[in-house]
Amino acid sequence: MAEKITSREENYSQWYIDIVLQAKLADYSPVKGCMVIRPRGYALWEKIQQNIDVMFKDTGHTNAYFPLLIPESFIHKEAEHVEGFSPELAIVTHAGGEKLEEPLVIRPTSETIIWSMYKKWIQSYRDLPILINQWANVLRWEKRTRLFLRTTEFLWQEGHTAHESREEAEEETLTMLNVYKKFAEEFMAIPVLTGVKSESEKFAGAVDTYAIEAMMQDRKAIQAGTSHFLGQNFARAFDVTFQTKEGSLDYVWATSWGVSTRLIGALIMVHSDDKGLVVPPKLAPTEVVIIPIFKNRNKGEVLEYAHKVHADLSAGFSVVIDDDDQNSPGWKFSEWEMLGVPVRVEIGPRDMESGQVMLVRRDTGEKREVKAEGASEAVKELLVDIQLNLFRNALTFRKEHTRNIHDYPAFKEFFEKDGGFADTLWCGSAECEIKAKDDTKATIRVLPFDQDHHEGTCTICGGKSAHRAIFGKAY
Amino acid sequence: MAEKITSREENYSQWYIDIVLQAKLADYSPVKGCMVIRPRGYALWEKIQQNIDVMFKDTGHTNAYFPLLIPESFIHKEAEHVEGFSPELAIVTHAGGEKLEEPLVIRPTSETIIWSMYKKWIQSYRDLPILINQWANVLRWEKRTRLFLRTTEFLWQEGHTAHESREEAEEETLTMLNVYKKFAEEFMAIPVLTGVKSESEKFAGAVDTYAIEAMMQDRKAIQAGTSHFLGQNFARAFDVTFQTKEGSLDYVWATSWGVSTRLIGALIMVHSDDKGLVVPPKLAPTEVVIIPIFKNRNKGEVLEYAHKVHADLSAGFSVVIDDDDQNSPGWKFSEWEMLGVPVRVEIGPRDMESGQVMLVRRDTGEKREVKAEGASEAVKELLVDIQLNLFRNALTFRKEHTRNIHDYPAFKEFFEKDGGFADTLWCGSAECEIKAKDDTKATIRVLPFDQDHHEGTCTICGGKSAHRAIFGKAY
Numbered sequence: 030m031a032e033k034i035t036s037r038e039e040n041y042s043q044w045y046i047d048i049v050l051q052a053k054l055a056d057y058s059p060v061k062g063c064m065v066i067r068p069r070g071y072a073l074w075e076k077i078q079q080n081i082d083v084m085f086k087d088t089g090h091t092n093a094y095f096p097l098l099i100p101e102s103f104i105h106k107e108a109e110h111v112e113g114f115s116p117e118l119a120i121v122t123h124a125g126g127e128k129l130e131e132p133l134v135i136r137p138t139s140e141t142i143i144w145s146m147y148k149k150w151i152q153s154y155r156d157l158p159i160l161i162n163q164w165a166n167v168l169r170w171e172k173r174t175r176l177f178l179r180t181t182e183f184l185w186q187e188g189h190t191a192h193e194s195r196e197e198a199e200e201e202t203l204t205m206l207n208v209y210k211k212f213a214e215e216f217m218a219i220p221v222l223t224g225v226k227s228e229s230e231k232f233a234g235a236v237d238t239y240a241i242e243a244m245m246q247d248r249k250a251i252q253a254g255t256s257h258f259l260g261q262n263f264a265r266a267f268d269v270t271f272q273t274k275e276g277s278l279d280y281v282w283a284t285s286w287g288v289s290t291r292l293i294g295a296l297i298m299v300h301s302d303d304k305g306l307v308v309p310p311k312l313a314p315t316e317v318v319i320i321p322i323f324k325n326r327n328k329g330e331v332l333e334y335a336h337k338v339h340a341d342l343s344a345g346f347s348v349v350i351d352d353d354d355q356n357s358p359g360w361k362f363s364e365w366e367m368l369g370v371p372v373r374v375e376i377g378p379r380d381m382e383s384g385q386v387m388l389v390r391r392d393t394g395e396k397r398e399v400k401a402e403g404a405s406e407a408v409k410e411l412l413v414d415i416q417l418n419l420f421r422n423a424l425t426f427r428k429e430h431t432r433n434i435h436d437y438p439a440f441k442e443f444f445e446k447d448g449g450f451a452d453t454l455w456c457g458s459a460e461c462e463i464k465a466k467d468d469t470k471a472t473i474r475v476l477p478f479d480q481d482h483h484e485g486t487c488t489i490c491g492g493k494s495a496h497r498a499i500f501g502k503a504y
Numbered sequence: 505m506a507e508k509i510t511s512r513e514e515n516y517s518q519w520y521i522d523i524v525l526q527a528k529l530a531d532y533s534p535v536k537g538c539m540v541i542r543p544r545g546y547a548l549w550e551k552i553q554q555n556i557d558v559m560f561k562d563t564g565h566t567n568a569y570f571p572l573l574i575p576e577s578f579i580h581k582e583a584e585h586v587e588g589f590s591p592e593l594a595i596v597t598h599a600g601g602e603k604l605e606e607p608l609v610i611r612p613t614s615e616t617i618i619w620s621m622y623k624k625w626i627q628s629y630r631d632l633p634i635l636i637n638q639w640a641n642v643l644r645w646e647k648r649t650r651l652f653l654r655t656t657e658f659l660w661q662e663g664h665t666a667h668e669s670r671e672e673a674e675e676e677t678l679t680m681l682n683v684y685k686k687f688a689e690e691f692m693a694i695p696v697l698t699g700v701k702s703e704s705e706k707f708a709g710a711v712d713t714y715a716i717e718a719m720m721q722d723r724k725a726i727q728a729g730t731s732h733f734l735g736q737n738f739a740r741a742f743d744v745t746f747q748t749k750e751g752s753l754d755y756v757w758a759t760s761w762g763v764s765t766r767l768i769g770a771l772i773m774v775h776s777d778d779k780g781l782v783v784p785p786k787l788a789p790t791e792v793v794i795i796p797i798f799k800n801r802n803k804g805e806v807l808e809y810a811h812k813v814h815a816d817l818s819a820g821f822s823v824v825i826d827d828d829d830q831n832s833p834g835w836k837f838s839e840w841e842m843l844g845v846p847v848r849v850e851i852g853p854r855d856m857e858s859g860q861v862m863l864v865r866r867d868t869g870e871k872r873e874v875k876a877e878g879a880s881e882a883v884k885e886l887l888v889d890i891q892l893n894l895f896r897n898a899l900t901f902r903k904e905h906t907r908n909i910h911d912y913p914a915f916k917e918f919f920e921k922d923g924g925f926a927d928t929l930w931c932g933s934a935e936c937e938i939k940a941k942d943d944t945k946a947t948i949r950v951l952p953f954d955q956d957h958h959e960g961t962c963t964i965c966g967g968k969s970a971h972r973a974i975f976g977k978a979y
Binding site for chain 2: 060064068075093096100103125142161168172
């Protein structure tokens, strides 16, 4: 390693940036707030895309592509939408050497351009549902940015669906929320809370916004994905009606839902440690690194043996072999730990003689000697175990830092000290949300689906409670 | 089919647009010159991406992502580059509610932003080569657009590589040209000519531009992909030097190469017919459509049998079954022919009784009855045969419309009548290129690699020839 990674304890923010830069996941670009996603970071995005895209297709969706540029007037057609997004827009005023008659905005999200097309495509219930997803770049002019977590331009997917009934659209909204939850937990090994957002935190133009929320190692929250029930808001704004089965005319019901390259930030922040990046095996572009350990006198033999093991393992896994002879094995161990490869295979002269290899897992550092011919099976088990262990650790951490809090002094003390998720009761007023935010920086992450015990007194004002609410400080 | 497709003979341009719109591959958008790629069109792009991306990775490349926006001053750093791209730029002047200090342009191509990053990443020969590809959208403000073939925004991949020697960069340029040729011929079933471009047709900023050129059914040419040897032009513009193995300092050598959604336009124009789209099996999102033929009295049995065949074939192919009972079998045959599915399986009551199915190939319309249990094997063979047949037909067509022409009256007559590829000798002067273009609209598509017989007289001016040159009218 060229440089040392700052420890989490010393400076959590710097630790995060050190990992992103030193593992070459991303870099700052000459354009303020825009990042470059380097090959190691983009490989993570490709794994995310491949796996979640299968889940989209399994739930009946197809991909399409809509224009980057949107006539400025479209953004103004939905009242809340324009209010939410206007401050963040980048505007094209000139093109082809001329001033444009109407300025174009770079999409901050695509509801408006997509619903202008849905107007063309939808006449009757026979044209419904439309279940389209788009993989694209979007742009929101942010004042404060942080690599992956908040950047002016980011990559994402945005689903936009059109339905003939409220019920069907609401069901779609929750189906996609569950796809996100499943993906976060099973692939990213990140446990997430789900629920609905309060009025102040919902998407500009939505009736209801649902989210998956994850806890980072600094106990702050990340909104890792959102699924919006849009009601008939965009259908009204773009006058998209359809002939119902009964022959009447009605506005179309809508949803939209998205996850972005922010997921990579969450992945880093949940699993990594002071040695560097830790990647859950199911999303690891490289699952195994083989490091042969040799001296000049036995180099040939050891390398031959190591390459044989490499060939065997490559049949089932994504494997690299680091047989460079400039760097010491110790240097290589640190380097590949920093890069987050889940399993290291060490092969020295003694392993060769005994027909063995040494497996070292990235998450715990635990070592295990296995017969070379059984290595594939052992690696397979190890990858499954690492995946589960990362999820278990993250879940334990979240549980340890989630507290039932029902009085305001305790609430303030919680967020002054360690913080985490405060499981509270809330009266439903925006005033209490503002007060909590002003006093502690904590906001409502979700109103969880489980509202069985929402009766009592508001943790903030002491009035009658209306909801169970999870508060946390958010990225 | 709702509407009839215009025949090629009647109006070739309208035939093309009819197919794009009626097969729902793309649609016009509210933003001038920008298209919407609909799910059926995007599915083709996904197949193209998946297959060519494997070839990029097999040749050592990795994917990354660079910002959409480029500081305007960057475009000005390379003299030819700015001259070529300035007229086509879309410019962001305002963002986040404020006027920007420096305008930003939406990338028309990414050499400049990428080389500004390579300057950060390259110090020594140890940092080379860099072999990066990007899948992205780009924008060029075009005056005249046509769905897929020329649109203001389009999707593409752009490879950008950095090397320590001229030889290595030149080799990379040709490696990628050959990847494109192989992809075009083996996957798209489109035979292509390869060679170098003349000075007037090369990329703005390149030393040499190589291209693959295909002939459409109207005998016009499409430049389907380009690979550029950039020399040290961008390294000089962005001051990217490296320490050589010998310890001296040198500018880095570069290449760039790209193919775009234009490939979909070429695919349509080469293979389709008056019935609609024809897709080569290797790129067909749906390979097989099953159409059960039933009356009310035998509907249940026939559908059961058809669904069994569907289940069997789905193990090996991408199959849909059209068991809707609103439309007649004849209507469905036309509809699925229009959509370009390579193999149709017809299953009626008699087929059921005899344990057979009828296979119909999209390219020739030929029918063949096979035993249901051997259907998978037969479909497999048929798909291979269709793929080869499409390539053979396209190659035959190109040969029939390629002519050796060595005098100017014949040249002019050729392009006045049917046209095609004129295999000529050329003196190398821009004047002759301009004269030919003014008189016939034909331009040099490539100077082919085979220059064995380039000695003689220029087809245009009669002077001493310097090159063998292929002329054609281009899209």
